[in-house]
Each structure stands twice: as structure tokens, then as C-alpha cells.
Amino acid sequence: MGILVLCDTDGGVPRKSAYELLGKAKALGLGTVTALVLGPADVSSLGGYGADAVLHYNNAALATYSTGATVKALANAVAATGAGYVLGSANQVGRDAFPRLAARLGAGLVVECTDLRSEGGKLVGRRPVYGGKALVDARVQSAVGLFTVRPNSFPIAAPTAATAAVTTGDGGVSASDIDVKVVQTLAPDSKQVDLTEADRIVAGGRSLKSKELFDSVVRPLAAAVHATPGASRAAVDAGLATHGDQVGQTGKVVNPSLYIALGISGAIQHLAGMRTSRVIVAVNKDADAPIFQFATYGYVGDLFEIAPLLQKEFEKILA
Amino acid sequence: MKIGVCLKQVPATDSRVVVNATANGIVTNDVKWEINPYDEYALEEGVRLKQSGKGTEVVIFTVGGADCEQRLRDALARGADRVVRIEDPALAGSDALGYARALGAAIKAEDIGLLLCGRQAVDGDNGAVPAMIAEVLGWSQVSWIDKLGVEGASFTANRAAGRGSKEVVTGTLPAVFTCDKGLNEPRMAKLPDIMAARKKAIVVKNLAALGLDAGAVAALVVEDAMSLPPARPAGRKLTGDAATVAHELVRLLREEAKVI
Ligand SMILES: Cc1cc2nc3c(=O)[nH]c(=O)nc-3n(C[C@H](O)[C@H](O)[C@H](O)COP(=O)(O)OP(=O)(O)OC[C@H]3O[C@@H](n4cnc5c(N)ncnc54)[C@H](O)[C@@H]3O)c2cc1C
């Protein structure tokens, strides 16, 4: 039994999401928590965040992500620890590797959980379905259960002085397990935090009319409040912003503490992607726009008039 | 080379969701069904590969009841050649792995060389079936692609990587790809194609015909207690001239909401 937690690292250091998962795994009280780290990394901090043990597969074949080597190493780690549950982040690694691991192990898979709880010694995940229009509880009936968790779902407790024993190994993988090879990495279009991880977002709709206006109204306002720019699908389809900027059911699902919507009507598909934002500000010249039903603060008026004024106010206090 | 496309119908994205009496699904009486939006990219890519001479035939695979026939005819009108529809009572309560085992068996029987799927179905939102099919078949997989090139038995694709970055990857067919927005612009069916699609074949298979039994698709995941997300507390409208509102809003964000 016990829980195996796949810990994300970045440049050899565990990411926030790893600490988040370890703390939650410990609090679930479902047995030993083993932190699994793949590839070269400094694993010394993990005990302080809730890991009872650390399994470090340090192998050149795991230095960059590949489906083949990662799934094989994960399967070997499950066998080595006898874990009943495997937790991972709902990021590209979790999305690519966990379903394949589930099929290999004959394990039930519950993805994109926003909450986890234990009930009668079993793990229950709560996750959005229908693009966030509903939530469902899911549990597994297999010997092993795999769960991925959306980043920023749980608070991170301050680290304790605890340390965890580290077992190292090569994960039983080699270069021949890498079937699909990465030949080039393309950096994101901007240096901004990705929408899915952004704490503040300023989004613009079709009403921005042109790419020039989008770039001169939405982006500077976003910069002034240290936010990532986003867009409605209508804005993306009209060429005002790129696919990567789209928020919604068929774009990115976001979870910031502040979401400012400029000239966005609030179509159901857009709302599905941003309705969990903590504070929503809506600016729209139509008082009946559906977005106002979800807005914490609403202003009925012209976005072109208020956006530059808001930008100045933000610059005054955040510069 | 035969190209496979996995496609399912989903409630239109503008549907309101009403939870059913047993809280394990939604009420579907008034639902308007559509092809899953991401599967439209998969279908379009398959048809383009065939038209550019990289494929001989585009075969659609679906798990679903007779009620999805209209969406299948639409897909045939958009350029697919035929459909294998899988239906079996044992699949009704199955999960992603059960679907993947059924689809995998059907794909194997058709000697497919390249499989295109959607990045996720916008109802179940699992994003799991394609990688599970890849494992069942022992094929390579590439998730969330927005570019694909095929040269003989090799492929090059752009896939999503961490935090907004992309990776260019290469590998060897057979492989499963999951398609993201940006890959192509799906076409609409034209009237003559709609007429022609009526004559294309939709073959229905049950689990026995695929060499599977009910045990192979028994659900490992149980879902219940479906609910609507909690309503948001009522908000506040700010009134006055734009300058006053801008000043007041920033004050509220800092002092009341404490988000800046
Ligand atoms: C399959 C499918 C998937 C979809 N997925 C998504 C998705 O993921 N994300 C998404 O966003 N949409 C999605 N949509 C589209 C969605 O249905 C809406 O069409 C879209 O969200 C509308 O974008 P919008 O609010 O920018 O434009 P509109 O609905 O045209 O609204 C423009 C708004 O701007 C206001 N306005 C105009 N001028 C001004 C001004 N000067 N000042 C202030 N306000 C002004 C208007 O009053 C209006 O409310 C999807 C649709 C489909 C069919």
C-alpha cells in the first residue's frame, strides 16, 4: 500500500506542485508516502514537505521527458514500492504518461482532480467534467489507482525539519526505451507565466476589433497589473490573439485569483474555462451581458475609455 | 497505409448541464449532439493525409449507440471512407480503459498504420483513451499536436510541452496522435458529399466480434455524486464616470478583495 508521488522538477529542483502533492499525500493518511524523482535533481528538500521516503531514478534516459522511458520507470517504481496509489500533476507529463501507465498496469485512472480525500481507507478524487460545468467524485476498483491533480489545488505547508531516506536506482530504463525523440524545443511566444498557471489574467474579446488595438489596449493593461493576457475564442478566430491565448472549454482552463474580462460577453464555453477565478472583473457596454452574472465587480461602459485609466491606476500602485 | 480516426459525439458545447437522478451522469433528453470538437481536427488531418497521397483510406472508429449515426454521416461527408461503430451492452457502464480495449481491438483488425484522436472528449474530459489505445496496440504516441508531417514510415510532429512551450518530435509509425486546436481548419460538408456519404458503409461490431468479453471492459473507475459547481456570490456594479470607477476598482481589488 502507500502512495507514490511523481515529483516534477525544473532545472534539477522540485517544483511547487511537487510540494503541494507531497503535503496532501501525507495528510490523506493512506500509508507511506514515497516521492519519486526521475532524472538528475536535488531531492534533499522532499522529506520536509511530507515524503517518508524518496526514490530517485537518476538515469540519462530520464533527463528529458519521453513517454517510453517515463512509463517504464513509473511501472518499475510501483512494483518496487508496492504502492496502492500514484499521484502526479495534471500537466503535459501527467496527461501523456498516466493513461498509458494505467493501461499497462490495468489500473483505474482519475484525471485533473481539484480535490482529494480519503474515505474508508480509499482515495476519492473530485474532478470537473463537461468543461467544468459539473463536478464528479471518482474512485477506483483496481489494486492500483492513478490520480492526477490540477496545480494550485492545495496550499503548501511550511517545510518541517524532517528528512527522508533516499534510495537511488536507474529505473530499469535505457536509451532504447525512448521511441519518440525530441529534436527541438520551441519556447513559448512570450516570457509571461502560462495562462494555466497564471495568478492574474487580463482577457480581451472580439470587441477589441484588431490585433493592433488588442496589442495596445489588453497587453499593456496586463503588463501593468503583472498579468498574463488571454482572449475569447472569437478574438482568437478574428486573429486578434493566438491559439495559445484562448481561455475556455476548447482553450485553456484557468484558475487565477484575478480575471479581468474586457468586452467579453461571457458565452457558456468561455465561462467554463474561467469560472473558478477567485475575483472576476467584467467591463462590457451591454448591461445584460451574461458575464455580469459571474462578475465580482462589474462596470457597464466602454472598454476603450476605462482600460487606459485602469492601466494608469495599476501603474501608480504596482510600478 | 490506412488511416484511423477515433471520433465520438458529445453534447454541444453550449448545452446547459442538468444532473440526472442518480447523480452519475447528465439528463440527455434535450441535448443537441455534435462531433467532439477536437475529433474534427483529427478527421480533417486524416482526410488531408489521404488527399496528399499519404494514406489509402480513412476509417472512423467509434464506441456509441445508433443515435450517433447522424454525426457519423457528417464525418463521412467530410471525407472519411467508412465507419466501424462498436456497440455492446457491456460498454454502457465502462470507463476509458474499457473503451480503449474495444477500440484497440477494432483498429488492430483493420490493419491501420496511423491513428488520429482528439486531445480530449469535452464531456468526459479524461484525455485518456488515445494513450491507452497506444499501449494496448504497443504503438508510439504523441499528445496534443498542432503540426504533423509524414514521410514514409517516419513522422515529425509539434506537441505541447510544459508551460506553454512546444517540442518538435520524430518517430516511427505506427503511432497514435492526439489533435489540438491549431492543427488545421476543419471543413464543412458540401451537398454532393452529403449525398455520397449516404452510400458509405457503417459496420456495427459487438465485443464478441472483436474477440473480447465483458470482463475486458469492466469499469475500474466509478463516478458518482455529480453536482453543479457552487454558485458565485452576487457581485457589485460600479457606477460613475470612467476615471472614478477605475480608481475605485483598483482600491477595491487591493483593500477589499486583496488580490493585488
Ligand atoms: C465548439 C465551440 C467551442 C467554443 N469554445 C470556446 C472557448 O474555449 N472559449 C471562448 O471564449 N469561446 C468559445 N466558443 C465561442 C463562444 O460561443 C463565443 O462565441 C465567444 O466566447 C464570444 O467571444 P466574445 O465574448 O469575444 O464575443 P461576443 O460574444 O461577440 O461579445 C463581445 C462583447 O463585447 C461587448 N463590447 C463590444 N464593444 C465594446 C466596448 N467598446 N466596450 C465594452 N464592451 C464592448 C459586447 O457588448 C459583447 O458583450 C466556442 C464555441 C463553440 C461552438
Ligand SMILES: Cc1cc2nc3c(=O)[nH]c(=O)nc-3n(C[C@H](O)[C@H](O)[C@H](O)COP(=O)(O)OP(=O)(O)OC[C@H]3O[C@@H](n4cnc5c(N)ncnc54)[C@H](O)[C@@H]3O)c2cc1C
Ligand atoms: C451512462 C454512462 C456511464 C458512465 N459510467 C462511467 C463510470 O462509471 N466510470 C467512468 O470512468 N466513466 C464512465 N462513463 C464515461 C465514459 O466511460 C467515458 O466516456 C470514457 O471513460 C472515455 O473518456 P472520455 O469520454 O473522457 O474520452 P477522452 O479520453 O477524453 O477522449 C479522447 C479521445 O479519444 C477518442 N475517444 C474517446 N471516447 C471515444 C469513443 N467512445 N469512441 C471513439 N473515440 C473515442 C476520441 O478521439 C477523443 O477525442 C460513463 C458514461 C456514460 C454515458
